[in-house]
Amino acid sequence: MTTLSPAPSAEDAIPAKRAGIDLLFLVAVLAIAVALVRVIYFTPFEAIQGPAQKIFYLHLPAALDAFMAFGVVALAGIGYLWLGDLRLDRAAESSAEVGVVFTTVVLVTGPIWARPVWGTWWTWDARLTLTLFLWFIYVSYLVLRGAIDDRALRARYSAVLGILGSLLIPFIHLSVYLFRTLHPRPIVLKPSAPSLPPEMLTTLIISFIAFSLFYLALVRQRYRLATERDLLELEEGR
Amino acid sequence: MAPNTLTAAFLIARKDLAIEFRTRTAFFSAAVFALLGIVIFYFAWDPTAVSAIDLAPGVLWAIFTFSGLLGLQRSFGIEQADRAIDTLLGAPIPRESIYLGKAMANLVFVAAVQVVAIPAVQLFYGVPLLEHAWALASIALLAAVGLVAVGTLFSAMAVNTKLAEMLLPVLSLPFFVPIVIPAAQATARLLAGRPADEIVGWLKLLIAFDIVFVAACMLAFPFTIEE
């Protein structure tokens, strides 16, 4: 199934370093600003939870993007093992680094939300726990990458871990979910909105689009960095 | 005629076990580690607050993963000295047989440590584990297969990196969680005399994990050793 892995060559590089501002990044930052404004000023408070609930508009999109980012890592890994193109590995690497940041955002906003609403910093909520494990998987992925100097070996091993990690997620989810349903928690409220009135749904969608644009912009920047670093290593003949 | 996958796997498993039997260091280290861990955990809890019977299943399966890691470490470690792995790589055997053989040897190793650990937990925590010997053996076997499936693959990978001993736990432990949770829950229910179908439910999760990861790791293995 695997083919020979071609080494990074001139064709893998971007043709010329783009001068000037990164348009996608700018648009993404603007989108986040718009989303934040909408969240703070133009979205009604939730009846029971009050202003703290608004963190949800950051928390959920970040979580969705964090999991999707890992999906990208896994798919790029499969692609690399199949085609041997290092560009796919650079995409995986970039998505992983951005993904771990988004996951950290989820793990930070979760407790910030939990504290005023439920009086505790951490809840072993099934989804938050799953995100915690996603964070561990990301971290082990990045540690693995850091521990291998050989470029092709790093790409191969990372791909294997990325694929296995994506298989792990459903099992963690199932284990934790079954664990929790058989151990009823004293806290009754779940950190998700029940059914959303239209304005809240719109805000959520806007926020999700903004975060996703931000993800894409960050990954692209990180990808360029990876390409240049690989080129540098090539020239140094390492 | 070059041996097929299973024959080659048995040859390699036998070889690994013969080597371990001669030196016995890894087994004793893992067994003693397990015993120490079991004892230390006992003292780490207030016996008036948490009863031993509640503690035992968790301790048993947590220690299972940590002592298992000790055995997994050496799985590919022995191939590094004198580049013995090249003998296996240079033979006309399917790559999967190397994985399978080492996984089988690791399974025996982990099972042997459990044979020491389970009676120790019964002794120190006063829980009648051995009364449920067959059920417990099924749980142990399913858990061991999952542990060994993932651990053997990561051992092959970790040995080629800069941080070998540290990397193996970091890579493996997230994958051990869906093993420990069902195993501990099933054991707890077993001790509490819960109906069989509750226990079987958890076992099904273990079986699913084993099937998925034995297959996935066997498919992934050639990518970790081919150059």
Next chain:
Amino acid sequence: MIAARGLGRRFGGRVAVSEVSLSLEAGDCLALFGPNGAGKTTLLRMLAGLLRPTEGGGSVAGVALPGGAELRAAVGYISHASMLYGALSARENVELTARLFGVRDPREQAVRALERMEMSERADTPVRLLSRGMQQRVSIARATVHDPRVVLLDEPFTGLDDSGSAALAAHIASLRAAGTTMVLVTHQIAEGLALATHAAIMREGALVRLEKGETMDPSTYLGVYREHVTHGA
């Protein structure tokens, strides 16, 4: 028996072997010289089917590179590492290899292979207790127990004393007499030339010189080698 056409291998950014072409008939023996890091080990590992080429192609024992089980079955590989399991005895190591290669009567063949290497007396000693010279002998037994048509030796003389080297040279000569095709990487120029039909020099991944027969005069070759390696070509 061995053919290489523009064979090359990169590791990440580093080029270990580039554009190596050669051709050996059955029974030929190529002595491969070169400084450390020249890519000799990498080339040998590619020919042994242990490493995939990233460029070019070739064939060994009729199987196209990178080959698979079929290629590995026809090759015996000897490295400067013994490739043996220290805790197992010499006989167990060779017998394991015989079984892995599907040799008929593996135990008997292992015993015979050790006899040929004059290791019968210490056959049941754990390998880690044997001297380096003896380990090399066991290693040769291991690599030849399946009667390979091609034997690749990577600096086999390393760490051997005089009598060990002499014994090894004799074994290589007998392999040649039996018609095995060989590539021998070594730093011992005189010994290498005495055993070989062809000689080559590698430098920085490339084959800078390849010749056979008459031009390989030990007295002049050292000068040729120095010229290619130190002054650059």
